Amino acid sequence: MNRIQKKIWSLTLVVLFIMAIIWTALTYYNQKTQDQYNAILQRYLSLNEVTVASQALITDLNDYLLQPSEANLNQLNASKADVQNAKGDILILKNEDNEFVMANYMNLIDSLMETTERSFMYQNQQETEASANEFSEATRISNYISETTLTLIDTELKTYERLYRQIIEQSNELKNLGIWLLLLITFLLLLMSYWFSKSITKPVEKLTQSANELAKGRFDLPIKVQSNDEISFLAETFDRMRVNINNLFLEIQEKAQLEHELQQNKLLLKESQLQSLQNQINPHFLFNTLNIMSKKAYLEGAEETSDLLVSVAGLLRYNLKRLDKPVTLHEEVIVLKQYMEIQKARFTERLHLHMEIEESFLGVQIPGLTLQPIIENAVIHTIEPAEDGGNIWFRILDSGDIVTIEIEDDGQGMAKEKIQQILRGDSGQTEGQSTGIGFSNVVKRLRLFYGQEDVIEIQSVIGQGTNVRLKIPKKRRNDGND
Structure with missing residues (x-):
């Protein structure tokens, strides 16, 4: 039962032994070359970091000038720190060959920082034109820093050209060594693989033939494989599976019959439900x-x-109507008046409705059944409990980019906890009765319809009344998508 495992371990040990020899031979040359390469690369990276940091500083300054927020300010300060750190990292690169260029390079970085500070200062003083001029100058300096970086890198390339040639020669030597090692490993692996595969493929072929017979539905043929390894155990297991599948066929047939009868019962139940729906009032x-x-x-x-x-x-x-389709404010006002006519017939002189409507904004889109549940809430909690009834004020006012809809009553008012519950969109005692659409549902649909949270305000004083204010944008953010 462990023959295949022993073969695999033997092949693995041979491969590991060869790889250990390769690793020992290559590590010395690779480490030596890597140390030289890292020293040179670090110089290039330090120079390139200045360019990257200066460009990031320009980008973050532009973001802050376009949108002066705390997040953009923090990002701008972080970019300034990155430029200063990059400046400190390149001080060690100064030598006799690049002394003049490095001095000029440092001055450019200082000029960039000063110009950035002036642009930031003018922006805070709201001197937009001066800030833009300084930003343009900072951009020009950043571009010049990039050009100077390329000049310094070119100088470094000339300085270390001889070292590069040595590295290339060492790389060629490693390449040749790798080719010979690859040929050796390939030859050894071919020998081992042939021996290993020969001992496995023959039993597997017999097992495959038996599996093909099973795929054709011939479950009466026994599966026998002559082998002294794990494949023999696999063949025995496969044969037991063949027997079990035969037994499962009978069970599947019985279950299929039961499933057919259950499906028939479901169809009868659906017909009964449809008949019941037909008997309901349309x-x-x-x-x-x-x-x-x-x-x-x-x-x-x-x-x-x-x-x-x-x-x-x-x-x-x-x-x-479907609630997912928008309507005009004019349609909402019409249905609101119809609802109040019904309530006036119910409460007679106990209900006093005062309306103030600016007709020019009745074309604004609003979710269907928005106003009625709010008015209904006012009727339920203002008119019904009071023996003398009460007053309800309905106003549509112009407020610049938004249309303000106010629904005010002089009822008992609401507690702060209840107001917070409604604004969170939780259902509660303020649910409507005639439509089944509650106050909290209106809040959810308004926020979803306009894509913003700040669409409703509720002010209430216990014993004095409640004022609900809807802030309806004259233009939706997603106009044209409905």
């Missing part, structure tokens, strides 16, 4: 019936009853 049929009753009441002289039925029918038709 809302559109109810809407048409209310219209007929309204006309009949009008013909019989009951004009108030006719108007009330018209309002109920209009409210029902509006509630049948």
